[in-house]
Amino acid sequence: MRNLTIELDPQSTRPPYLKVADALVSAIETGRLKPGARLPGTRALAQALGLNRNTVDAGYQEAMAQGWLVAEPSRGTFVARNLPDIGLALNAGLKAVAKPAASAKSAEPHLSFTDGAADARLLPAAVMARSLRRALVRKKALSSLGYDDARGTTALRGALMAHLVAERGLTFESHDLMVTRGSQMALFLAAQAIAVPGMAIAVENPGYPLAVAAFRAAGLKVVPIEVDEGGLSIDALEAALARDPAIRAVYVTPHHQYPTTVTMGAARRLRLVELARNTPLTILEDDYDHDYRFEGAPVLPIAARAAGEAVVYIGSLSKLLAPGIRLGYVVAAPDLVARMAMIREAIDRQGDGPLEEAVALMIADGELARHARKARRIYHARRDHLGERLAASLPEALAFEIPRGGLALWAKVIDGTDADRWSDAAARLGLSLTPAARHSIDGLAPSAFRLGYAGLDEREIDRAVELMTAAHLRN
């Protein structure tokens, strides 16, 4: 929903943020706000109400804490469909939400095409629990329970280094690698470490909103660069560099561009490396889903061919294990890693010692590789199933190519249906969609959906496509 008119109770003596929450709740109770409806951004509502944005944010948080609203990272805030839905936690297809406080009746489990999250239900929980136990009880692991290296435990850094050298053609030493809490912290620390006053960073558009959030938090000016069928347009990047000398870094997702899933070809990769060689340009390569390549030759990271060039290579273990297992890593020049480690000490001092030790054990035991093979097989099948169902159910409405890897499919709306209205209609039926508008850096976005399929099994994909088709008919 673009606009929302709510009225704050002038009689109420409650603090403003609670008045906002009250108004939202009564709008939901009176049915003016429908379950699944998307709420406007807090900035817009704050302007409309003449309130401070933080007050409206707090009102949203309160309504969330009470279970009336649901936040989905990088998608927005929605009226909850299920208050409370215990089955909801059972459905990893849905990004978890603040649990409802009120006791209402359960509803149909909410399905979601996430933005490309792994299926937490596939996590080898027993193996992980056993590894955590070993990490906790082994005397040798005591150091991971004390104050440790802000770059991560020696065991996991060593295991990751061996893995990346063997599997991805990277050549580096242990002081080049730092373990982070998911790729998000790698993005945040890298931005903080490279930022200088007035500096700008070029980003893919459409692109990854939480990366942009990390760059802006570091004071970087964000310059959106067009993405086409070949990924980031190097022509557009070169033009931007010529226009704006403040651009000293570029953020790319070459393996499967976020959100469009296209793979950057060899020619563009070489041109990008050339640019980094001949200009003071740092490449931030986010290789978040490298583990998922279902067909075609494996594509090595840009970092593997950019020896000597300024490349910050970022990866994630969360896509392999589960979104809630916050493990990522960054490979960069040691002075940059040293700076990131110093910045990190002021943020949270160090990582999750026992978890890092446990995952190092899972790598050493071959358990992680075993799980990766299993997950690849399952997600490959889910991708094919989704492609078939979409082709059969929405042939006139959607155009897409089967991605060669990754955990999401990019579907363009070709029959003129408004993607936002489509996803609002779907939400009312119990299906979360991610319209491309969520990924637009400059407000302009193609009419399309990023359909993360990994969190849905075949049966759930059938149901999700049914709901998506039904929602389309209502437009």
Place this chain on the structure above:
Amino acid sequence: MRNLTIELDPQSTRPPYLKVADALVSAIETGRLKPGARLPGTRALAQALGLNRNTVDAGYQEAMAQGWLVAEPSRGTFVARNLPDIGLALNAGLKAVAKPAASAKSAEPHLSFTDGAADARLLPAAVMARSLRRALVRKKALSSLGYDDARGTTALRGALMAHLVAERGLTFESHDLMVTRGSQMALFLAAQAIAVPGMAIAVENPGYPLAVAAFRAAGLKVVPIEVDEGGLSIDALEAALARDPAIRAVYVTPHHQYPTTVTMGAARRLRLVELARNTPLTILEDDYDHDYRFEGAPVLPIAARAAGEAVVYIGSLSKLLAPGIRLGYVVAAPDLVARMAMIREAIDRQGDGPLEEAVALMIADGELARHARKARRIYHARRDHLGERLAASLPEALAFEIPRGGLALWAKVIDGTDADRWSDAAARLGLSLTPAARHSIDGLAPSAFRLGYAGLDEREIDRAVELMTAAHLRN
């Protein structure tokens, strides 16, 4: 050591940071740098060598990765005593260090008076492993494996809220509480959330260096305020407020002031609350060791008597479990918590779901309370034992009062011995000390030591005091 002269190999073609590492290693190999010796700050060395500080930092990191140097958070960098010392990890009295790569012979385990860390050896590892297993395998916990609330899991927030309301007289609701990765992240996020351009924050001096690091990272100007036998001097604070209207916040550790361990009395607490009531002053109350009060009436947090006033209350579970179990929390006005949650999403998205669920289970089972009682008993005995040993061994050199709680003892040097030289001598004997200079915010510090005793058992305390006494004789 204040100064260090090293020479970079002019012939070497290796990158500058490696030249720095090489020079450090050869200075150690040739014995010019003795095991346990403290290295100069990287800034000072960078100036001396005419190098960029980041280059020297990277050199230190490299030497650390190779195991030649040892970093101790908020203390500094030291030449490692034990290369490699596998037994070292067995000694939780020592803050963990980057593991040596080289294979050298083992040395006497390194003892350390930390700055007040818990003993990781006391962690109920089996209970925690069992709780983690339950958190991972229970279907209901699946939401903690997906994308969840950046403020922490509902289960842990609820458990903490009940605990804080019952035990510490706080009155608040769940939207007032956020779980963080140790109190460090609470400090970092709170600083980011309250910071406005040009704003200053008053801090205790001597005080907690990593808090200052978090405040500076948020762009806050740090104004040191004198600490006396009664804790933070409110007179000095009022004078500073009158002088500098940019001061809009004050950071205090009233339960046991860090590092001096004194408890702020009721009169000063009331005056502080009065100040917050009558001026736009936000109080950041760091109650990091509330669980450890060995005698005397329990002291409730300032937050418990400051209803309505702007108090940000920060606590930690790491002091209760282990330094490497990164769990803390912050209680504040909901709009502030909402802002912290938004900032956090760009940093690391969310906390450690399974760990948060596991600790929530440990609270529900009473396991955490059981462990707290055990730890209190053990640390109480260690405190008394250290007091006896110091009184017997260094009566002319040190003056101290037995702290009524907390995990460290503050010992003033009264015989004119230089505390830095004393701790250097101790380091050469295998004992890490924390001279007050490490806690000085303005460079001026009393001649004293903060002796964290919790990580040492009675036998280790005997040995540590022997080494401290021997080191004193060498001055």
